Structure formats: C-alpha cells, structure tokens
Amino acid sequence: MKARVFITLKNGVLDPQGKAIGHALNGLGFGSVGEVRQGKVIDLELSGSDAEAARTDLKAMCEKLLANTVIEKYEIEIKQ
Amino acid sequence: MKSAVIVFPASNCDRDAKVALEQMTGKTPAMVWHQDRELPDVDLVVLPGGFSYGDYLRCGAMASQSVVMRSVKAHADKGGMVLGVCNGFQVLTESHMLPGALMRNAALKFVCKPVGLEVQETQSGFTRKYENGQRVTFPVAHGEGSYFADEDTLDRLEGENRVAFRYAKGENPNGSARNIAGILSEKRNVLGLMPHPERVVDNALGGTDGRGLFQSLIEALS
Incomplete structure (x- = not known):
C-alpha cells in the first residue's frame, strides 16, 4: 500500500519561503500570482492492506514525527 | 558542578560548550553520544548547537527522537538543569x-553576527548573576531561529516571566515573535536560546558576556 502525506503551515503562520517564491514568480512575469504557501510531500510504502489501520498509523506518525503540530497541519492520502 | 554535553551526528558546538564548561567550572564535562541510553550523574545537561542529523525533516526533529533524549527528559523531569543553545533550543x-x-x-538568510540582548528574567539558575534588563552581546549563527508560538502561549510565557532573553530594540535578527531570544520551562530548570553564550566566555574569542550564565549555573548548582 502506498500513502502520501501533505504537510503545510497552519493558517496564520508566516511563510517567508512562500512569500519569496511568490515574489520570484511575479518577477518572472506571472502577475496573476498572489499569496504562495510552501509545504512538503512525503511518500511512504506500507505493508498490509487495511486502509483504516494504515490511516491510524499515519496519523500517529504525523503527530509524533512527520509534522510539527505547533506550526504545521497534515493531510493523509492512501493509494491502494 | 558536574555537566554533560550531548553529541549528535553533526553537532558542531559541542566542543565550544566543552571548552566553556572546562574554563568556567574547572571540570571536564562528560561527552555523551546520542545513542547512549544512560546519562552520567550530572547536574547540567547541555544540548549544543549544530545541524543534528543534517537538519533532516525539521531542525531538531530527528534528534528529539534519539535514544539519549529519553534520559535527558527524565533528567529534566527530576528537576535537573538542561541548557539548549541554538540547535539545542530547536531540539x-x-x-x-x-x-x-x-x-x-524572516529574511530567509543564515545570520552569523553578534547581537545585543537584554536579560529579561534573573530569577533562574541560568541568569541570576545578571542584572534585570542588563544588555549583553552574544553571537548568533542560525538559519532557522525565528521563535513562533500562538498568542496564548506568548502571553503565558510573558505572564510567568519565562522570557529569559530578548533581542534588544532593533537587534532581532530573525523575526522572532516579541523579540524572544530565549525561554525557560515552567519549572525554570530548562533554558533554550538561539544566541551562543558559550562562545563569549573568553576575551580572546570576542567577549565575556556569556560568563554570567555559567557563573549563575555554578552558583545555583553548588
């Protein structure tokens, strides 16, 4: 089973990297770009086939290590 | 005062901390590898600066899960003192x-320079030899030192007088909330700060403003 975890900054947490990317895109002529927020994607391969059990595990992984929940939120996507 | 310095892979201020502790206490600290389960019998544990585990995932994230940190937490839970500098603060x-x-x-750049700080709280074993409001200069050297916490947490830190060091007016090098440079734990036995007091204990190395922190610890722990 494969899973993908998206980790992004919580709303209200300043993202200077996202801001810099936005400025760079504006500088390249992409004038339509407004606010940009940057995050990360983590792909995981998991043994087993129980999607619900995997989701529970992934949630624990996010809480314990993958995300810093003081500043970040996460979303879990499971692909069979 | 007996001390230990934790060494993670890619710690790089562990020896600065060792030299400062030797110079200030007259005793050589135990250097404890991150895979060691047990801490020696010490009064103070130092988590040094550096780039533990290559800053993978987030600065300090991997180190926080290392074997030795369980013992460091147990040491703090028993009231033992822990000083985290720079990457140590992140851990x-x-x-x-x-x-x-x-x-x-905030400016996305690694900042490496001396910065002016104000000692905001002297009621702690880390700061009692300073004067309240005393201006000191410690070097900073970090890319990820912008302190963030939600408003309630910031209010609580200030209300409980747990902001030990603040960047002086106009000196905030990283965009830290409320100019916070270093904070104390609830029990006031854990201090984390981004600037490096261990790099300013000798005039030959640019200053002695950091001596007060080690003198405070010696007094508190003797």
Missing part, C-alpha cells in the same frame, strides 16, 4: 520540553 521545542517552534529566519 528542546521539538521534544516539547519547551513550547513553540523555531522557524526559517
């Missing part, structure tokens, strides 16, 4: 031994 927040998080500097 302390990632370990939830201190609140908040340290984020990418």
Whole structure:
C-alpha cells in the first residue's frame, strides 16, 4: 500500500519561503500570482492492506514525527 | 558542578560548550553520544548547537527522537538543569520540553553576527548573576531561529516571566515573535536560546558576556 502525506503551515503562520517564491514568480512575469504557501510531500510504502489501520498509523506518525503540530497541519492520502 | 554535553551526528558546538564548561567550572564535562541510553550523574545537561542529523525533516526533529533524549527528559523531569543553545533550543521545542517552534529566519538568510540582548528574567539558575534588563552581546549563527508560538502561549510565557532573553530594540535578527531570544520551562530548570553564550566566555574569542550564565549555573548548582 502506498500513502502520501501533505504537510503545510497552519493558517496564520508566516511563510517567508512562500512569500519569496511568490515574489520570484511575479518577477518572472506571472502577475496573476498572489499569496504562495510552501509545504512538503512525503511518500511512504506500507505493508498490509487495511486502509483504516494504515490511516491510524499515519496519523500517529504525523503527530509524533512527520509534522510539527505547533506550526504545521497534515493531510493523509492512501493509494491502494 | 558536574555537566554533560550531548553529541549528535553533526553537532558542531559541542566542543565550544566543552571548552566553556572546562574554563568556567574547572571540570571536564562528560561527552555523551546520542545513542547512549544512560546519562552520567550530572547536574547540567547541555544540548549544543549544530545541524543534528543534517537538519533532516525539521531542525531538531530527528534528534528529539534519539535514544539519549529519553534520559535527558527524565533528567529534566527530576528537576535537573538542561541548557539548549541554538540547535539545542530547536531540539528542546521539538521534544516539547519547551513550547513553540523555531522557524526559517524572516529574511530567509543564515545570520552569523553578534547581537545585543537584554536579560529579561534573573530569577533562574541560568541568569541570576545578571542584572534585570542588563544588555549583553552574544553571537548568533542560525538559519532557522525565528521563535513562533500562538498568542496564548506568548502571553503565558510573558505572564510567568519565562522570557529569559530578548533581542534588544532593533537587534532581532530573525523575526522572532516579541523579540524572544530565549525561554525557560515552567519549572525554570530548562533554558533554550538561539544566541551562543558559550562562545563569549573568553576575551580572546570576542567577549565575556556569556560568563554570567555559567557563573549563575555554578552558583545555583553548588
């Protein structure tokens, strides 16, 4: 089973990297770009086939290590 | 005063901390590898600066899960003192031994320079030899030192007089909330700060403003 975890900054947490990317895109002529927020994607391969059990595990992984929940939120996507 | 310095892969201020402790206490600290389960019998544990585990995932995130940190937490839970400098501060927040998080500097650049600080709180074993409001200069050297916490946490830190060091007016090098440079734990036995007191204990190395922190510890722990 494969899973993908998206980790992004919580709303209200300043993202200077996202801001810099936005400025760079504006500088390249992409004038339509407004606010940009940057995050990360983590792909995981998991043994087993129980999607619900995997989701529970992934949630624990996010809480314990993958995300810093003081500043970040996460979303879990499971692909069979 | 007996001390230990934790050494993670890619710690790089562990020897600075060792030299400062030797110079100030007259005793050589135990150097403890991150895979060691047990801490020697010490009064103070130092989490040094550096780039533990290559800053993978987030600064301090991997180190916070290392074997030795269980013993460091147990040491703090028993009231033992823990000093985290720079990456050590990041490890302390990632370990939830201190609140908040340290984020990418607001200007996105690594900052390496001396900065002016104000000692905001002298009622602690780390700061009792300073004067309240005393201005000191410590060097900073970090890319991710912008202190962030939600408003309630910031209010609580200030209300409980747990902001030990603040960047002086106009000196905030990284965009830290409320100019916070260093904070104390609830029990006031854990201090995390981004600037490096261990680099300013000798005039030959640019200053002695950091001596007060070690003198405070010696007094508190003797």
